[in-house]
Amino acid sequence: MSAIPHLTTAAGATEHRPLIITLFGLFVVATLIITVWAGRQTKDAADFYAGGRQFTGFQNGLAISGDYMSAASFLGIAGAIALFGYDGFLYSIGFLVAWLVALLLVAEPLRNSGRYTMGDVLAYRMRQRPVRTAAGASTIVVSIFYLLAQMAGAGVLVSLLLGITADGGKIAVVALVGVLMIVYVTIGGMKGTTWVQMIKAVLLIAGTLLITFLVLLKFNFNISALLGQAAEHSGKGAKFLEPGLKYGKDSLSKLDFFSLGLALVLGTAGLPHILIRFYTVPTAKAARKSVNWAIGIIGAFYLMTIALGFGAAALLNRDDIIKSNKAGNTAAPLLAQAVGGGPDSTGGAILLAVISAVAFATILAVVAGLTLASSSSFAHDIYVNVIRKGRATEKEEVRAARWSTVVIGAVAIFLGALARDMNVAGLVALAFAVAASANLPTILYSLFWKRFTTQGALWSIYGGLISAVGLVLFSPVVSGKPTSMFKDADFYWFPLENPGIISIPLGFLLGWLGTVLSKEKADPQKYAELEVRSLTGTGAH
Template sequence: MTGDHQSLALLLFLAFVALTLAITTWAGRDRHGSPEEFYAGGRLFSPLENGFAIAGDYMSAASFLGISGLIALFGYDGVLYSVGFLVAWLLVLFLVAELVRNCGRFTLADVLAARLRERPMRIAAGTSAVTVSVLYLVAQMVGAGSLIELLLGSTGGAARAWTVVGVGALMVVYVAWGGMRATTWIQIVKAVLLMGGAIALTVLVLVRFHGDLGGLLGTAADRSGHGRDFLAPGLKYGGGWTARLDFISLGLALVLGTAGLPHILSRFYTVPTARAARRSVVWSIGLIGAFYLMTIVLGFGAAAVLGSDEVRQSNPSGNTAVPLLALDLGGGQGSTGGTVLFAVVAAVAFATILAVVAGITLSSSASVAHDLYATLSRRPERTPRSEVRVARLAAVGVGAVAIGLGLLAQDLNVAFLVGLAFAVAASANLPVLLYTLFWRRFTTRGAVWSVYGGLVPAVLLVIFSPVVSGAPDAIFPGVDFQLFPLSNPGMVSIPLGFLAGWLGTVTSREPADAARYAETEVRALTGAGAA
């Protein structure tokens, strides 16, 4: 893009950034700075508002850019991401949402500390939450960089690098100044914009093919370069036993990971009751389900309208498929309609990234301040206000780490990167959460072993996987210290998390506290005594 068209697109970007900063300023003024206000927005949001915010938090750059790109490149195998992300919400609805709202105050560690020894649990859960959050943030940074690089027509990587830095700086401002209240309203605005943009593009794709889904799929297969194999399983995950196991590993991570994501769990604390938390999830499932169905149309639409080769040429991982599709549907390169539609879609995608990184950063800074600092600090003058100050400083630190890792992973698909974060969440957080809520004999040793028994193997397997080295598209393609053949560690690390929790419990000399479990069970099921 050049000239006036590029200026229009940049203007829309700046307009949204200005809007979000205005929301942050409004939300951040006249607040008393208590942890409840900063972490949970005062618990004043309705189920509808929180449902939109959850959807805004969940429908990330991985969903809008990454999944559609994977479908455009790999057809049927890319659809796995849409299905996995959506099915995961059934687990959240039936097993997690209401119980977590009743048992905790601000973080996952609150749920665990309700029946287990507080200090070791907060340290373990806080460490895990920060690790998962940083991995998730990296994916959003990569998506933002790919988007800006396409917008500016740059191929040297400088635009991507500066965008990663800029997004990191913005997310620190959102969290440090506005807290949960600002973050929630940004996510609500983003969810409305994203659904509107996805609906408009889906309608345009269907109009292009006169509502003929068979014609859409047939054209996508023809232009993919793979023929009918594009519509059948195996194009990405069917090359051999390693690829098939990777497919299973990814599926487990996507379906089980959502219930362990810290920034999703923290959203249940922004409503006044457990019933409101459950209704929030129902609203979010409706929005998220409709959205993921549209990503399938957009992915196959990009393959049919543009061709897989053009998508790959723009970005090897497919992250720019949707903006390029918008450009073509609006009239093509150089047309005013194409430029306007491209700019709107790019701005919506950028809004998606900003909203999600704000939510993740808030969650991770809450874990640092409320769990790690509150547990490890022995300063007698520590107060709730000092905890909030630490949370704001933690946002800066988390942002700096995410920026550094985002610069390293710029060439990886954002949906793939999110799959890694889901695997770590499912390995470290889900086992200990389910054991705490449903296993009467569970002990503190079992909980600590469960967290670290899932977290450490998951991170190590990623480090020694083809994602980091030993492959042409690895983070460090010039070196090879690959030891683990799978790109996603979920198939190994998730069972290890459950196994470590069981083993730690059965070998523990400390008996389970039956009274505290009974109290937790009553509180989880009835809401009696919930904050």
């Protein structure tokens, strides 16, 4: 079976573009209507932050799936597999295995111990103002790193659809996504965001199922034939299906792979936009059920990334994928166009539009969740409990959350424009590394270590945060390579693309060291209360 030749970055023939734009616009309008409807039901802070805690385990599991299966999952992983074969699929494995850590260690205790944010859990045992400031700073930084990936994905996706090739046009697309994100969160709050995430999860699974079916149909449902042609057509032969094409060429790349794996597996349990989803259910049982549903849905999706990535390698020209986007982020939409009949067919145009709309839904749902997490943390942790010292009204708190949404959105637009040509899966891996370095050690120590103190929490959060972000700034991700954020600059000295192997152990070490060197004594009574509350849910919310 031959490859589909010469797919264009202009998303097919020009005469199909009105159809593509129409289908694309329908989704945006539908989600805006849902957001306005949900916004009218948002009465107080509990509604804005936690959706009134009215969602069932299944609904929250669906929303978690929608929140978790980001542009990295749909666009980045498909592109990574299409370009690097087996090594690209390692992202799928890492993202899925990470859920076991979230389920076993943090899902239920966190839901029982907090109210709206991670800072609530830490402040229960520690001095409120310093730990809430640290938790808020960490949440905002992790969210912005994650937002970079979504913005980059949105830029390449809509540029592909509209045939935009100029950098100015791509930057305008990133700005448009940022504005929509701000509207979703400021109007709809958690209720609007959750419904958008649920709808997006259904659309994403349905769209991925359709593409998987059509890809396998071309190979008579023979996965071996699919993998064989992908390997042959990649130009790499059998090496395409073996470890080492991207990671494993030398000891440094093996170390980078280990660092990436560590960040992926441990990062999920520290991601703010995932953690706040556990507060939207009424009981601990519902929290467990929602994670179980999420694992099933997410697991099914990541299995299908085999068809997306290897299907793109088998049916598309590698040069066309790279020409469309250097990091491979457009492989999945181009594959949809190919299996629909090609770039000049109505079927190809329709399928490209549908899959691109699904990908855009994916991006909007995730950016809304991320922005909500960071604005909630700023308003609840920093504004209410640090700046206003607990004296702000709920109305003032929600207003502060909405204004912080605008500011965070503006920062995300600016940084997303700089990151528009980077692989979104790699960018998300950086967010995972920062979350695992700063948030996870502090959460685990707070929940399970009786001696843990405020100083230990501060050392852990700031130490993990500064080391992870600092190493990224001086890594090839930012400068020194053609794929870097600043292509023409060269100031990197840290050789790895992911800092997890250094920053994650350092976060745990600093949390322990800060505690044992602290003159402050932990309150055993507070820990006993937190332990009972985290394990039983007694007194939660």
